[in-house]
Amino acid sequence: MNLNHLTLKNALDLVAKKQVTVEEINHDVDKEIAKVNDKLNIYLTLNPEKNSSDQDKPLKGLPIAVKDNFCTKNLRTTASSTLLDNFIPQFDATVVTKLKNAGGHIVGKTNMDAWAHGSSTETSQYGRTLNPRNTDHLPGGSSGGSAAAVASDTCLAALGTETAGSIRQPAAWCGVVGLKPTYGRVSRFGIVSMASSTDSPGPITKTVEDSAILFNLIAGADPRDGTTSTDQVPDLTKSLNKSIKGLKIGVIYLDLPGLEKIKAIYEQELKIFETLGAKVEFAKAMDPKDAISVYTIVQRGEVSSNLGRYTGIRYGFDRSHFGAEAKRRIMLGTYTLSKGYADQYYTLAQKVRTLFIQDYQRLFSQYDVLVAPTSPGFAKKIGATKGEAMFGELEDMLVEASSLSGFPGLNVPCFRDEKTNLYLGLNVMAPMWREDLVVQVGDAFEKNTKWNSWRQEQ
Amino acid sequence: MTKNTNTSYTLVCGLEIHAELKTQSKMFCSCKNDPFHAQQPNIYTCPVCLGMPGGLPVANKKAIDWTIKLGLALNCQINLFSKFDRKHYFYPDLPKGYQISQYDIPFCENGYIETSEGRVGIRRIHLEEDTGKLLHKEIDGKKVSLIDFNRGGVPLVEVVTEPDIKSANQAKEYGKKLRQILRYLDIADCDMEQGGMRLEANISLADQPDTLPNYKVEVKNINSFRYMEQAINFEVDRQAEILDKHETPIQETRGFNPNTAKTFSQRIKEDAQDYRYFPDPDLAPIHFTQAQIDTLQANLPELPEELIKRWHDQFQIETKYADQLIISQDKSKWWQELFELAVKLEVKPNDLVKAVINKKFVVDYQQPIATIIANYQKENQTDSLDESELSDVITQVINQNPNEVSAYQAGKIALLNFFIGQVMRKLGKKVEMTRVKTLIEKALS
Numbered sequence: 001m002n003l004n005h006l007t008l009k010n011a012l013d014l015v016a017k018k019q020v021t022v023e024e025i026n027h028d029v030d031k032e033i034a035k036v037n038d039k040l041n042i043y044l045t046l047n048p049e050k051n052s053s054d055q056d057k058p059l060k061g062l063p064i065a066v067k068d069n070f071c072t073k074n075l076r077t078t079a080s081s082t083l084l085d086n087f088i089p090q091f092d093a094t095v096v097t098k099l100k101n102a103g104g105h106i107v108g109k110t111n112m113d114a115w116a117h118g119s120s121t122e123t124s125q126y127g128r129t130l131n132p133r134n135t136d137h138l139p140g141g142s143s144g145g146s147a148a149a150v151a152s153d154t155c156l157a158a159l160g161t162e163t164a165g166s167i168r169q170p171a172a173w174c175g176v177v178g179l180k181p182t183y184g185r186v187s188r189f190g191i192v193s194m195a196s197s198t199d200s201p202g203p204i205t206k207t208v209e210d211s212a213i214l215f216n217l218i219a220g221a222d223p224r225d226g227t228t229s230t231d232q233v234p235d236l237t238k239s240l241n242k243s244i245k246g247l248k249i250g251v252i253y254l255d256l257p258g259l260e261k262i263k264a265i266y267e268q269e270l271k272i273f274e275t276l277g278a279k280v281e282f283a284k285a286m287d288p289k290d291a292i293s294v295y296t297i298v299q300r301g302e303v304s305s306n307l308g309r310y311t312g313i314r315y316g317f318d319r320s321h322f323g324a325e326a327k328r329r330i331m332l333g334t335y336t337l338s339k340g341y342a343d344q345y346y347t348l349a350q351k352v353r354t355l356f357i358q359d360y361q362r363l364f365s366q367y368d369v370l371v372a373p374t375s376p377g378f379a380k381k382i383g384a385t386k387g388e389a390m391f392g393e394l395e396d397m398l399v400e401a402s403s404l405s406g407f408p409g410l411n412v413p414c415f416r417d418e419k420t421n422l423y424l425g426l427n428v429m430a431p432m433w434r435e436d437l438v439v440q441v442g443d444a445f446e447k448n449t450k451w452n453s454w455r456q457e458q
Numbered sequence: 459m460t461k462n463t464n465t466s467y468t469l470v471c472g473l474e475i476h477a478e479l480k481t482q483s484k485m486f487c488s489c490k491n492d493p494f495h496a497q498q499p500n501i502y503t504c505p506v507c508l509g510m511p512g513g514l515p516v517a518n519k520k521a522i523d524w525t526i527k528l529g530l531a532l533n534c535q536i537n538l539f540s541k542f543d544r545k546h547y548f549y550p551d552l553p554k555g556y557q558i559s560q561y562d563i564p565f566c567e568n569g570y571i572e573t574s575e576g577r578v579g580i581r582r583i584h585l586e587e588d589t590g591k592l593l594h595k596e597i598d599g600k601k602v603s604l605i606d607f608n609r610g611g612v613p614l615v616e617v618v619t620e621p622d623i624k625s626a627n628q629a630k631e632y633g634k635k636l637r638q639i640l641r642y643l644d645i646a647d648c649d650m651e652q653g654g655m656r657l658e659a660n661i662s663l664a665d666q667p668d669t670l671p672n673y674k675v676e677v678k679n680i681n682s683f684r685y686m687e688q689a690i691n692f693e694v695d696r697q698a699e700i701l702d703k704h705e706t707p708i709q710e711t712r713g714f715n716p717n718t719a720k721t722f723s724q725r726i727k728e729d730a731q732d733y734r735y736f737p738d739p740d741l742a743p744i745h746f747t748q749a750q751i752d753t754l755q756a757n758l759p760e761l762p763e764e765l766i767k768r769w770h771d772q773f774q775i776e777t778k779y780a781d782q783l784i785i786s787q788d789k790s791k792w793w794q795e796l797f798e799l800a801v802k803l804e805v806k807p808n809d810l811v812k813a814v815i816n817k818k819f820v821v822d823y824q825q826p827i828a829t830i831i832a833n834y835q836k837e838n839q840t841d842s843l844d845e846s847e848l849s850d851v852i853t854q855v856i857n858q859n860p861n862e863v864s865a866y867q868a869g870k871i872a873l874l875n876f877f878i879g880q881v882m883r884k885l886g887k888k889v890e891m892t893r894v895k896t897l898i899e900k901a902l903s
Contacts, residue, residue: 070512071505071510071511071512077511079511084511087511089505089510089511089512090505090510091505091510093512188512188514189512189513189514190505190511190512190513191512192511192512193511193512193514193740195739196738196739196740197739223516224506224514224516225514225516226514226515226516226517226740226741226742227514227739227740227741227742301736302739304734305544305546305555305556305734305736307555308546308548308554308555308556309509309511309553309554309555311548311550311555313550313605314508314509314553314605315510334734337546337734337735337736338732338734339732339734342734342735342736346736
């Protein structure tokens with residue numbers, strides 16, 4: 001077996017038992033990158049340095065892929081926009097510092113939608129990434145490169161960021177696990193801001209357990225991010241292998257128009273929860289279509305503000321390097337924040353956002369967790385975004401409401417189409433700060449179904 | 459108030475005054491806040507105040523507390539719920555493309571400062587971050603613009619008045635009082651020359667008192683109270699001339715040239731600039747409890763205004779002198795102790811203060827107050843003088859100057875000083891002047 005196929009957990013165990021060395025694992029990962037990266041276009045920048053002194057740290061120097069919107073000291077950070085083509089940060093994002101301190105080796109920086117605007121990687125100014133499961137298809141986005149890195153075994157685990165679906169949707173399309181923590185659980189410091197009020201960094205991994213391991217290392221209060229919570233961070237590995245007997249699971253969004261084709265699959269797959277002793281019920285949530293409007297207004301407004309600093313005066317190139325999608329978002333956001341329109345759009349959107357939060361709170365008063373399809377369907381074919389200005393929003397519709405509300409969510413693979421080798425994902429959501437619940441339920445699902453592609457190799 | 463015109467107008471003036479707070483660190487990062495003493499440009503910078511990708515603001519609690527303190531000292535209402543907003547505009551000294559400021563819910567509202575010409579209402583006090591500084595230079599024959607971000611992100615309070623100011627003199631008095639309070643609270647140095655305190659005046663003239671004109675002229679970048687006075691007076695004349703012609707002055711922003719004492723047009727305001735304000739999503743809204751505000755209120759020092767009054771009541775210190783002594787809380791405390799001891803030692807505090815202000819007596823704050831009072835007493839000691847000796851001398855002087863005596867008795871009272879001088883010279887001693895004066899008056903009557 002090639003060592004790059006190991007899950008993070010297995011690699012850690014084998015290294016601890018001295019059955020394999022970190023060098024051997026890194027070697028196999030590098031070999032795989034050399035083999036597939038030209039075609040898949042996963043890594044924009046590879047890290048030439050290897051850490052050899054991390055053997056005693058929790059991650060022991062194992063290779064982790066990092067999305068290219070995390071600032072990495074002395075390692076180029078572009079957010080997949082040529083505007084930052086020559087930008088080499090002088091500092092590490094807090095999450096990167098934590099990862100390094102824990103002995104994680106940054107294998108490279110992964111492709112994404114430029115500025116994280118999109119759900120396909122097709123807005124990347126360095127070309128799209130291909131889905132390793134089926135190269136005629138897209139990996140999703142915006143953390144498409146990180147999801148593809150995990151799916152292609154060109155790393156053991158990865159970091160992504162989600163503003164509305166950007167971890168969970170590519171994880172779903174690539175058949176991997178993605179954990180979007182509660183907003184405020186993981187520091188945003190040093191991450192190229194997209195929509196500041198929803199940006200949440202989190203792990204993209206081969207298994208739920210790997211996500212739990214990475215989460216434990218990156219979560220927690222950061223004095224440099226005033227929106228992080230000072231609450232105690234739960235040890236998510238304690239939520240693994242835990243019975244879900246008696247848990248109340250609410251199923252939402254399955255009756256929405258457009259989901260007819262996949263509805264039966266989900267109904268079938270959700271049966272396992274009942275087998276495991278959980279109580280499963282269909283529940284009605286606020287129409288996620290409204291979440292698209294809210295998200296579009298809030299996110300575009302914040303984007304137009306956050307991208308104002310890229311003037312080319314102090315670093316990077318000038319504004320002519322903004323791509324079409326970024327320009328569209330800046331224009332729309334500038335408009336909705338303009339005098340006379342802010343009340344009509346931004347302020348109103350924030351009110352509807354509160355309605356979504358209240359709706360979720362209502363649901364969480366009845367259910368321990370909510371589950372839904374992560375994406376309305378399988379990974380779309382390459383080129384699918386052409387002429388679809390709202391592509392991302394439609395793809396992310398099912399996760400946007402929970403992102404806007406700040407709740408944690410986890411994508412776990414729940415079906416594989418044998419003909420196309422493409423996956424569907426299950427989105428498990430829990431109340432604020434209850435990442436332990438999404439891991440508990442996701443782990444139970446993963447271990448009692450056959451859809452995790454690394455399962456056989458464990 | 460206006461010259462060269464037949465019509466009289468009422469000045470309608472409001473001030474916007476910015477002052478940098480002297481916290482240890484900047485408003486939203488931990489960089490040192492000391493822009494005026496930095497040895498090099500851009501040494502007090504970090505990803506946050508440089509607006510690098512991923513830099514996030516974290517609010518300086520002390521700066522917020524100080525703003526509230528200022529608000530309380532200026533009789534403001536404090537908003538228990540407040541927030542920071544982003545104010546967007548493009549300028550190279552603004553690295554994020556927006557300034558973190560406060561829009562619709564400033565920390566403090568509806569306060570006032572009393573002046574000798576009436577109360578000046580304070581509409582709001584808000585807290586924001588200062589910008590960097592642009593330097594236009596020629597390097598190797600090329601014209602370049604350089605940016606120094608040492609000042610970028612320094613906490614800045616903006617105090618906005620109502621259009622209550624009726625004269626240039628009142629504007630100056632208000633400004634001085636505000637500066638005194640800022641310094642007295644020990645929250646700002648207000649170094650005007652360096653730009654630590656910056657003045658802007660909104661000036662217009664009304665036909666009728668208590669009406670608001672339909673235009674407004676903003677004079678920016680005034681860096682002394684004297685210049686502000688000059689700028690307002692110049693504007694009053696300029697605008698009156700235009701109004702006399704039945705025209706309306708242009709709504710614009712003007713600068714002030716200290717060399718000519720004139721204002722000049724900088725920017726015509728056709729439309730209000732759209733700053734696209736929205737709540738900064740990087741900073742959580744701020745909630746205070748009334749108890750927190752009460753604690754800040756309770757910890758406020760006795761303010762200059764109150765102290766001036768108390769010193770007057772307790773020590774008979776004249777207001778004009780007290781005003782000059784009140785620089786800081788430490789110094790005021792020092793004076794208070796000095797006055798108390800002076801009273802015990804039968805020295806009149808006001809006499810000592812008067813001597814100090816008139817530079818007749820020098821005090822060294824390092825010296826023990828007892829020593830200072832002893833020195834003062836020594837310098838102002840009066841020689842013992844017996845009543846008959848003094849009467850003799852007075853009689854001599856009167857006899858020697860019959861012409862002056864008749865003139866005085868005919869009503870030329872100013873001659874009294876002549877007699878005092880003669881008597882003092884003859885005595886050749888340090889004597890209490892009032893005593894001499896009284897006796898001469900008696901002898902001449």
